Amino acid sequence: MTPRRRDELLAAARELFLRKGYAATSIADIAAAAGASKAAVFYHFKTKESIAAELLESPFTAVSRLIERAEEQRLSPAQILTDYIDGAAETGAVFLAFASDPSTADLIPQYDADAACRRIIELLAGPAATPADRVRARAAFAVAQTVVPTLQEHAGLLDDATRQEIRAAALRALGTGGGS
Amino acid sequence: MTPRRRDELLAAARELFLRKGYAATSIADIAAAAGASKAAVFYHFKTKESIAAELLESPFTAVSRLIERAEEQRLSPAQILTDYIDGAAETGAVFLAFASDPSTADLIPQYDADAACRRIIELLAGPAATPADRVRARAAFAVAQTVVPTLQEHAGLLDDATRQEIRAAALRALGTGGGS
DNA sequence: GTCTATAAGGGGATAGAC
């Protein structure tokens, strides 16, 4: 009932997609990293794409929900950044890694990480944003993205102090007090 | 004497590497984008790698020289960030794009963009850096990297005001006055 | 469920005509 192998393959795929990118990772790479054969991969997953889709599903819906809440409840930039950073830290930065991997553009149309990022930046910039506002919003979002390399250096774990430090830097980059 | 075709191919390759990433861009893509055949690409360039190497050479040496100067003359974080952003804006952000494309890791050992980025972050963090210092240095560097999407939105041109805005956001993220 | 073997296609790269 518990297909352990499947999880090992999924974990191997995640690690490789994060380190080498989606396009540069082959099914053979994934199989070898999990100590299995290529055919085993295709027994557990229909296509290479579907592996990416499975890895991305939960992180992507988390970000989507954040965007919805931000729009409906008019969350402040500080709240958006905090939620985004916490979510990224918890889901192991898969969303960010895929969003910044150009070879995954248009891979899974339902999970358009790039569009989600652009929307978040718009929300950070505010309703009547000037070009300068957008530059600052992009800067703040870029700081939030540093959870990826930070996670990699901290062996997949982000302590609270580090998370706060990233959040503070993002807010400073945004250049506001963080209020509504 | 002036092989125009070569420059067109180089320009097409740059555009595609930036948009889709190195691994996801095929020789056929490059040839089609320049209105040529695959064989034409291999007449002008020995390998696909060599195209990347040629695109990366000038931006990489610019960054290398910045690192050398920063080490020898003990440049301040503000000076390093300013130079880096200006250099990135001038070289069309090729360096940054390759540095953030995971599929180019170890492509050209001489041009290790990732190592260069880590070195710059160390220099920004300072000699006796705490973990928090490193987080802030990474944040500032991440802000500098936003020249990539910003250039893309501004059709390859960064006006002085925008450049200053990015620079200011990076310095705020770093959390210092920008002094020595 | 996992394997070996293989099909089908795309990738980088070459040969040779023009």
Added chain:
DNA sequence: GTCTATCCCCTTATAGAC
């Protein structure tokens, strides 16, 4: 210099034995 045609390997994906 540029093309068409081709080579060969690697990639995704499938078939079928165990």
